[in-house]
Amino acid sequence: MASLRDIKGRINSTKKTKQITKAMEMVSASKLNRAEQNARSFVPYSEKIQEVVTGIAAGGGTVKHPMLESREVKRTGYVVITSDRGLAGAYNSSVLRRVYQEIKQNHSSTDEYTLITLGRVGRDFFRNRNMPIDKEVTGISDQPDFADISTITSETVQLYTDGKIDQLYMYYNHYVSAITQEVTEKKVLPLTNLGEQGKAAASSSYEYEPSQEEILEVLLPQYAESLIYGALLDGKASEHAARMTAMKSATDNADDLIGDLSLSYNRARQAAITQEITEIVGGAAALE
C-alpha cells in the first residue's frame, strides 16, 4: 500500500492539473462565444454573395466560366483546417484521419494531389508523412479577420485558375453545437452545383454592368475565397468548443481521481492510527 506521503503528493498534483484544465475550459468557453459571434456576422455576407452568384449562374444559361465547369481531374487540392495547438480532444485527429483515408483511397502517387494546410497540427501531420504541402498558414488568431487569410485564399483559388489543380476540396469541423462537431467535406471548386441551387432562387433578373462574364470574373474568385473563410470561422468555433468539452471532461476526471485518492488517503491514515493504538494497547498489556 502506498504511503501517506505518496498519496498526499498525488492528490496535490492532481489538484494543480485540475486548476489548469478548469482555467483552460473557461478560456475556451469565452473564446467560443466570440468565435460564434464572428461566424454569425459572416452569415449576411456569405448569404448575399451566394444569392448573387447563383442568380447569375442560373439566370444566364449562356454564361461560361472555368470555375463553373468541371474538367478532367489530373490533380486535386485539399484544404485542411486544423488548430495550432493540441488539447482539443478529437478535433484535429478526426479531420486528419478522414483526409488521410480519402487521399489513400483516391490517389496512388503524390503527383495527383496537393495540400493546403491551415493550422500547425495539420501541417506537421502531413509533413511527417512526406505528403506534398503547397501552401501553409500557422498562427492564425483565434478571431481571424478576413484580411489575415486573404492571401492564402486568393493564392489557393489562383492554383485552380492557373490549372495547377483541377478540383478543390475542403475538410474542416463543422460546428453543430458546443458538444457536437462534425467532420465536413466540401467541394469548393469547380462550382458545379450552383446552377441547380439557383434555379429555385432566381426570381429577379438583373442588368449586368459591364457584362455577366466580367462580373463572374470578379465574383467567382471572391465567392470561392469567402467559402474558405467561412469554413475557417466554422472550424475556429468547433476548435474552441472541442477544447472546452475536452477540458471539461479532464476536470471531471480530476475530480473523480481526487475523490478516489482522498478515500485511500483517509483509509491509510485510519489504518495507521488503528495500528498505533493496537501497539500501545499491546504494550500496556505486556507491562501488567
Next chain:
Amino acid sequence: MKTLTVSVVTPDGPILEDAYDMVSCKAESGELGIMPGHIPMVAPLTISAVRLKGNGQSDRIAVSGGFLEVRPDKVTILAQSAERPSDIDIDRARKAKERAEQRMADKQSDIDMRRAELSLKRAINRLDVHDNNF
C-alpha cells in the same frame, strides 16, 4: 419621397444599414449614381469611395474588392473591406502607402508590381476618404 435602403456587408460583419436618397460610386465601367426605383443591376466596384446622400447629410465609405447589387428599393454593397472615415487607421494607411511606393520604386517582378499597385490604391483611397478629398 422614396428612399433606398443601403447595406454594406463585409466578411467581418455588416458595416452599415440605413436609408438614403442617393448612392454614388465608381464601378469598373465608370461612375454610377443610383436613386430609388433603379432597375435591378449588378456591377463590380473599383477601389474607391462610395458616397451616400440622405437626410441632408452625406456619408462616405472606403471600399475595396467589392461589388454592388441594386434593387428598386435596396442597394447592397458586398466588399472584402469597407470602412467609414472614423474607422480608418490613418497611420496604417500612411505606412502602407509608403511601403507600396517603396516597392514600386524597387521594380521587382510583375506580380509584386501589381500587388504593390493595388495596395497603393487602397492606401490612397483610405487617406482620401478620411480627409474628404474629392
